[in-house]
Amino acid sequence: xxxxxxxxxxxxxxxxxxxxxxxxxxxxxxxxxxxxxxxxxxxxxxxxxxxxxxxxxxxxxxxxxxxxxxxxxxxxxxxxxxxxxxxxxxxxxxxxxxxxxxxxxxxxxxxxxxxxxxxxxxxxxxxxxxxxxxxxxxxxxxxxxxxxxxxxxxxxxxxxxxxxxxxxxxxxxxxxxxxxxxxxxxxxxxxxxxxxxxxxxxxxxxxxxxxxxxxxxxxxxxxxxxxxxxxxxxxxxxxxxxxxxxxxxxxxxxxxxxxxxxxxxxxxxxxxxxxxxxxxxxxxxxxxxxxxxxxxxxxxxxxxxxx
Amino acid sequence: xxxxxxxxxxxxxxxxxxxxxxxxxxxxxxxxxxxxxxxxxxxxxxxxxxxxxxxxxxxxxxxxxxxxxxxxxxxxxxxxxxxxxxxxxxxxxxxxxxxxxxxxxxxxxxxxxxxxxxxxxxxxxxxxxxxxxxxxxxxxx
Numbered sequence: 001x002x003x004x005x006x007x008x009x010x011x012x013x014x015x016x017x018x019x020x021x022x023x024x025x026x027x028x029x030x031x032x033x034x035x036x037x038x039x040x041x042x043x044x045x046x047x048x049x050x051x052x053x054x055x056x057x058x059x060x061x062x063x064x065x066x067x068x069x070x071x072x073x074x075x076x077x078x079x080x081x082x083x084x085x086x087x088x089x090x091x092x093x094x095x096x097x098x099x100x101x102x103x104x105x106x107x108x109x110x111x112x113x114x115x116x117x118x119x120x121x122x123x124x125x126x127x128x129x130x131x132x133x134x135x136x137x138x139x140x141x142x143x144x145x146x147x148x149x150x151x152x153x154x155x156x157x158x159x160x161x162x163x164x165x166x167x168x169x170x171x172x173x174x175x176x177x178x179x180x181x182x183x184x185x186x187x188x189x190x191x192x193x194x195x196x197x198x199x200x201x202x203x204x205x206x207x208x209x210x211x212x213x214x215x216x217x218x219x220x221x222x223x224x225x226x227x228x229x230x231x232x233x234x235x236x237x238x239x240x241x242x243x244x245x246x247x248x249x250x251x252x253x254x255x256x257x258x259x260x261x262x263x264x265x266x267x268x269x270x271x272x273x274x275x276x277x278x279x280x281x282x283x284x285x286x287x288x289x290x291x292x293x294x295x296x297x298x299x300x301x302x303x304x305x306x307x
Numbered sequence: 308x309x310x311x312x313x314x315x316x317x318x319x320x321x322x323x324x325x326x327x328x329x330x331x332x333x334x335x336x337x338x339x340x341x342x343x344x345x346x347x348x349x350x351x352x353x354x355x356x357x358x359x360x361x362x363x364x365x366x367x368x369x370x371x372x373x374x375x376x377x378x379x380x381x382x383x384x385x386x387x388x389x390x391x392x393x394x395x396x397x398x399x400x401x402x403x404x405x406x407x408x409x410x411x412x413x414x415x416x417x418x419x420x421x422x423x424x425x426x427x428x429x430x431x432x433x434x435x436x437x438x439x440x441x442x443x444x445x446x447x448x
Contacts, residue, residue, distance in 0.1 A: 023322070023412065035322075037321065037322065037323045155410045155412055155413060172413070173416075174409075174413050174414070174416045174417035175409075175413070175417065202407070202408070202409060203382075203408065203409065206381050206382060206407075209381075274408055276407070276408040277408075305410070
């Protein structure tokens, strides 16, 4: 029996769920691959600023699936995503599967490929994915509305960022997950208006062995001005440091030119509900001065273990 | 490769096989607890292959090469205590994730990286879990 879809993902504007026995083995800013015990099962390739037309889609698929025969009439139809282009593909080597071309908010597109199992030696007939597994994955696909926040979820952590923010860098190392999102370019100098840094660290009991959360923060973020003067006593939960330089005519001019001061920082730190993870949100530049935005981002940043 | 995933090579160990393997601690390793509560692994060093070869050629008996100490952090010590020659890698990952409340994939990466480091130093041997029909002949992977 096929495993139920349990691992929730939100990546680059696409939300989906993966079966329990599928593992994300490759994760890049614009590429994701999930494998099961037999081999690759799902691939998603994102592209910015590409309109899906018959010609662009065929050209793209020609590069992704060289030599494969495409059948657009036989693709699955998805009620939740009516404008999706779907197709089946098959290669003379026996490699076959289903595909979708999706239009996402922010002028992005995604090409999703669900691979059948490779045929055994001496055969060219691929072993199809169980219908229930394919249906569970395709049925879980959703495109969250682009405004005002874009949700992200990976490896049991969910967060949201303003829709205009883009993923700059990330890593998922054991004990430390990290995301950096940069704001849109502003001013004559076209520099990002700010950046948001999300860190999830654990286990908290090991990291905070002989230290308070405050002491630990000064070692983890040693380069930031985390001291009594910047400690914000009005933090709704956990700890918060706030270092905002007062506006002067010169600073305002610099900001208009696009030279945003990333020295304006707000760092929020708290423990998750189970007190096992340290959650950190560091805002630099424009988002650091936007208190309602910061509260919203903190509220949307949480650990959500897969079912 | 994108779009057309290549078939796995015949000799490659699958993830499932690796998770089903049983880490067996090297019997020569001594586990020492320090006064501060830290766990140290004391293990004998081997001579370099060229030294052994030279000793064999000159029929010289080599003295012991000494010992080396590896201090484990809290998570490493916790995992080391679970390596009993019975639990599989998957068992260790599951217990690690549950005890430290980590994401299963995160726990798997942490435990497998730790085992890889121990394996490089010869402190554990990964033994393929014997199948039911040839249980008496475990094979090294």
